[in-house]
Amino acid sequence: MTEGMTEGMTEGSSRQSASERARPRRRRGLGRVRTTAVATGGAKGSLVIRESSLPAAIKAAPYQDWTSGGTTYSWKDSFFREYANTGAVSVASATENRPQLTAEEAASYEKADYLGDWTPDLG
Numbered sequence: 001m002t003e004g005m006t007e008g009m010t011e012g013s014s015r016q017s018a019s020e021r022a023r024p025r026r027r028r029g030l031g032r033v034r035t036t037a038v039a040t041g042g043a044k045g046s047l048v049i050r051e052s053s054l055p056a057a058i059k060a061a062p063y064q065d066w067t068s069g070g071t072t073y074s075w076k077d078s079f080f081r082e083y084a085n086t087g088a089v090s091v092a093s094a095t096e097n098r099p100q101l102t103a104e105e106a107a108s109y110e111k112a113d114y115l116g117d118w119t120p121d122l123g
Contacts, residue, residue: 030054030062031080033073045078048101048109049085056088061097083109 031047063075082091083101094100101109 027057027059028062029059029064031075031078032064033066033075033078045080047078047080048083048106049081050083050101050106050109052085052087054085054087054089058087058089060089062089063097081105081109 030049031045034045063080065075066073081099081101083103083106085091091098091100
């Protein structure tokens with residue numbers, strides 16, 4: 001994980017969904033900065049979305065800044081990355097608003113890195 005990071009999340013092999021019929025003009029983001037942690041100098045957020053299907057209902061620039069008390073906190077101060085996603089708004093290479101992991105970097109962001117040998121009970 002990223003040096004100094006004490007909290008994070010990885011999302012893998014999933015299908016992001018949002019009803020485009022219910023809200024055709026409203027697109028959703030994938031993440032935003034957690035202001036309380038940034039404002040207090042605490043943990044920076046971490047989000048890795050990998051090998052997932054991203055539908056057209058996801059914003060083309062899916063990460064959001066947050067403004068609170070007149071201060072804007074940039075999502076770019078957190079660790080938001082993607083890897084090998086598919087779907088309507090997936091991107092093949094990194095852009096300013098869509099940072100990507102390399103295959104070598106992605107090897108450090110597997111489910112087991114976050115969950116260990118724990119398997120959630122889905123039943």
